[in-house]
Amino acid sequence: MLNEEEQLDLVFRALADRTRRGLVERLVRGPASVSELAAPLPMSLAAVVQHLRVLETAGIVRSEKVGRVRTCAIAPDPLRTGESWLSDRRTGWETRLDALGALIDSPGHNPPGQDTPVRGPNTVEGTPS
Template identity: 75%
Template sequence: MLNHEERLDAVFRALGDPTRRALVERLVRGPASVSELAAPLPMSLAAVVQHIQVLEAAGIVRSEKTGRVRTCRIEPEALRFAEGWLGSQRTAWETRLDRLGDLLAEPDSSEGTTS
């Protein structure tokens, strides 16, 4: 089992490719066969399968084969995991920026003094 950081790295590495993001965007709408996923893409079926394997390794996609058809579906937990990490980063930065804003809004104590 991957640890927290390795899991997060795998998710972001998988989502770092525009083709894989396009596959995820399609699968968010519902399950699809590999050939359905490959149809709009300007690449071979074998290349699409490799992208799907990366998404599967990251836990973003799950596929199952029934007869000769491999159907893929999104695994929302992996995306929720990345979303949780991003949310915690956003909260930390918002807190820092709020503090900075408070500091900048304070009157400068040296303004009222003369040299």
């Protein structure tokens, strides 16, 4: 069990690497063995295994060994976690902007120009006494 912050740490960190995103893109098209995943990549098999371990620790990939072959597949839940974090922040920002727009459109209000630095209604929000 790991909380949401740890989960996000692992997921975003895992996806911050191009090789690992490539592995995810490949696995989205269907499961594959470690050797199949490593074949097109310009690095050692051991390196690919390490990348897979990062993805598996993040929960993005799960794998199962049968005989001498380890088969890997996507587990999409962590992707959803990252996606909804991003979506929540973005929509939060958009609704704030909308509210700000409504405020500016209200009659008798003097809207700031483009030369004015960007400032919200709650600039000193977290400021202590």
